[in-house]
Amino acid sequence: MKRILLSLTCVMVASTGFAQQALSWDKAPLASPVVNADNTVTFNIVAPEAQKVEITGDFLPVEKVKTSHGVQEITGVEQLKKNEKGVWSYTSSALSPELYTYNLIVDGVKITDPLNVSAVRDIASMFNIFMIGGGVKGLYQVKNVPHGTVAKVWYNSPTAGLTRRMTVYTPAGYETSGTKRYPVLYLLHGIGGDENAWSELGRATQILDNLIAEGKAEPMIVVMTNGNISQEAAPGETSEGFKTPTMMLPKTMDGNFETAFPDVIKFVEHTYRVQSDKNHRAIAGLSMGGFHSLYISINNPDTFGYVGLFSAAVDKQQSGGVISVYENRNQKIDKLFSKSPKLFWIGIGSTDFLYQSNVDLRKYLDSKHYKYTYMETEGGHIWRNWRIYLSEFVQKLFK
Template identity: 40%
Template sequence: MSFAQFGFSQSNSLPVADDFKPNSINQPGKLFPQVNSEGRVRVQISAPEAKLVQLDIGAVKYDLVKDEKGLWTGESAPQDEGFHYYQLNIDGASVPDPGSLYFFGAGRWGSGIEIPAKDQDFYALKNVAHGQVREVIYFSKINNSMRRCFVYTPAEYDKDVNKRYPVLYLQHGGGEDETGWASQGRANLIMDNLISEGKAKPFIIVMDNGTWRMPEGTRPPAQGERPAQWPPKGWADGFMKTLLEEIIPMTDASYRTIADPQHRAMAGLSMGGMQTRVITLANPDIFSYVGMFSGGSISLEDIQGASLGLRKK
C-alpha cells in the first residue's frame, strides 16, 4: 500500500520502556532498527556532517539526537502492530535505513519493520513443511515487455505428479509490486502454517505485478467526493487483459492446476482489491471466489448491473 506523507515532526519526550531488541527483519548482524514492548521503533545511523536526521514512520517525522561520534539515535511513538514501511530523512533527503531489509512499497525500495502482533503466530516461520515460491520470468505481448511473477506451490506439490490444485491470483496494493505478498505479506508462510494445521487445503498462489496507470485525465476522488463511477471505466483493463490472456493460460500450461472457474479465485489488497472487484465482476465465468482486503466491496448495484452469470453465483 502507499501512504501519503504529511509534514508532521515530533520529538519524543515521554518515558520510554528500555527493553529495545533488534528487529526480526534486520539485515544479518545489524543491531538497529529496534522495537520495544510498547511498539516504539528506535533507529541509529552515522551521519557526522548532517544537520538534521529524522525517522519518518506512520506519516510522522521524529527528530534524532546526535552524539559526539556523529551517531544519530532516536525513537518513534508506539506504532500499530504489524508491518510498517519507514525511511530516514537526512538534511531533507529520504534514504533507506542501512540496518533493515528492503521492501518495495510506496513506489520504491525502502526500509521495513515488524511490530510484534498478538496474533503473529499464523504468519510466523515455523518448523513445518514449507512450499516453494518460484520466480517466473516471461514476455508479455500485450505489455510488450519482460514481466515477472511469483508462484507459490505447496510443500507436497512435487511428491505426487498426478495431483492438480486450485489457484488463487493474489494482487498487491498500490505502490507495491509482485514481491509484496511473498515478502512483507508472508503469504507463503501463512499457507504453510494453515496447511500443516489442517485448516486449508493445498492450492497454488500466483502473485504478479498489477501496477497500471489510470486512464488519461482520471484522478482518485477527493475527500467527501464520490464520482459517478469509481474505479473509472478502463482502469483495470490493462492488467485484466494480461491476466486473462497471458498469466492464467501460462499458469495452467506450466503448473498442475485445476483449470476451471470452480477452482480459480482472485483476491487483492487495497489497489489489488479494487482490481479484483473490477476484473471478477466483468468475468464471472472465469472466477468463482473473490477476496477484497481494504479495497472496496461489491455493492447491490454491482450485482444488479452485472451479467446473469454473476447473479447466478
C-alpha cells in the same frame, strides 16, 4: 615489493579497525533498530556532523492534513537526539505485533537506515522494515514449518503482445504430491506495484506457509501477476533495463489487463496441476488489483467461485481502452450473483480514501440482498490492512 605489500596490509588493517570503531558504542557494535523487551524500539545512527536527524514510519501516529482533495493522512515524524559521541537515537512507544516500515531523515534528506539491511521497495521508494512479535497473530515471520516454493515464471501473453512474468507460490509438498491437483488463488497488486509486491511487501509466502501448516487454510497455488499490462515484469528486471518505477503507466485501468487475463489462466492451467473449475478458482486484489478482481470476475461470471476486494478502487477506470469491460456494471454483478459465488469478500480501512466508493458498492449489493462478507479495519490505504485481509480471506477459500 614486499615493503609495498606490507604497507598496503597495514593501511587495510588500520582502515578496518577505524570502521569497526566508528560502528562501536561502548565496545559493542551499534545496532538499529533494537527491539526492546517491552516492545519499544530504539533507532540509532552515527552522524556527528548532522544538524538534525528525524525518523518517519508507519509505527508513528499519523497526522491529518486538509488538502484540496479532502483530509489526508500523513505519516508522523519524530526527532532523534544526539549524544556527545555523535550518535543520534530515538526510542518509540510500545508497539503492537506488526511489520513496520520507516526511513531516517538527515538534514532534510530521506535515507534508509545504514545499520539495517532489511529493506523493501514500494513503487519508487525504499523503506527499512522491522517486525514486532512475528506480525499480526505471528503470521508474517518465517517459522519452522513446511515451506512452499516461490518462482518467477515467464509466460506468453498473445493478447498483450508480450512475454510477461508472474510470481507463483506452490504449497509445501507440491513437487512430491504425484498427480494431486490444487485450487488456485489469483492475487493482484495495486497501482505502481508489480509481481513482486505481494511476496515482498505483503508477506504472502509467510502467511500461506503458516496458515496451511496450522490447518487454517487449504493448500493452494497462488499466482501473483503483474497488473501493468504494458510491462513485461518489475522495473529493472526486464529487457528495458533499469527503468525508474512509476505509477504513471499506460493501460493500467482501461480494460486491457482484464481482457488479457485469460492468457494468465490458460498458462497456469497448462503448466501446473490445478483444479480448473469455478469452485477451485479465487481472485482477489488490493486497490487497483481489487478493481481488476471486480471487473474480471463480473465479466467472467462462470470462472471464479471466490472474489476478494481489498480497498478496491471501485469505478476508477481510465478513459479510452476497452470500455465494454466497465459498461453495465450492476447488470454484470447481477449475473455473477445469479451464479451463486461461494464467497464475495470486501475489506476496507475506516479512513481509506476509497471508503465511500466501497460504501456505494455495498449499498447496491444490499439493495439486491446479495450475500457478501465485510471487514472494516482502522487506518487507511496501507499494507498493514492488506496483509490482514489476505490472512482472513485465504482461510475462507476452497472449504
